[in-house]
Amino acid sequence: NAGVMQNPRHLVRRRGQEARLRCSPMKGHSHVYWYRQLPEEGLKFMVYLQKENIIDESGMPKERFSAEFPKEGPSILRIQQVVRGDSAAYFCASSPPTGGANVLTFGAGSRLTVL
């Protein structure tokens, strides 16, 4: 079991470019969460998705950020027109359909640097 796979592990973008972060959940998991970790801070919830559905996006910034989890393929977190404040580690977590927080498994994260 490969666990939660995130790529790229490191991404460098210039201001104004787009960043796409991908997350493949653990085998058997169909629920995906995205969290953001700013330097020297705790993780902050962004969005919770099931296949083809956004369940809770209360932590997503209103503009420039979007997330999807298509029927086939990984979940994608997209950040358009990146700014320096978007520099952070973005963690994906997954859980099985029947589970809650106690069965969340986190990936190793994607670290975005905006120049």
Place this chain on the structure above:
Amino acid sequence: GENVEQHPSTLSVQEGDSAVIKCTYSDSASNYFPWYKQELGKGPQLIIDIRSNVGEKKDQRIAVTLNKTAKHFSLHITETQPEDSAVYFCAAISGGTSYGKLTFGQGTILTVHP
């Protein structure tokens, strides 16, 4: 919404000593309190958790206590080892949330000196 405060932000101990990290939460309806360990360059890993109907839980050298009245919970690590050095996060889930929408504390950098 839920707010979780964690102290201290850094903790340095000698190998073999105990380490205690404390968290407070704001939502009295919160019912699940996990602790995560994050090593450099890795994602958080669940090390122990406690539900609101339990006051204490222990797993080998790690224990967690919960005081619902005071709305605080603590992580206790005994006989610390250098490999315990990492960042530790507490978290809570607001009552009524059945999925993994966690509110994290700010983290504690634990350093265990050999």
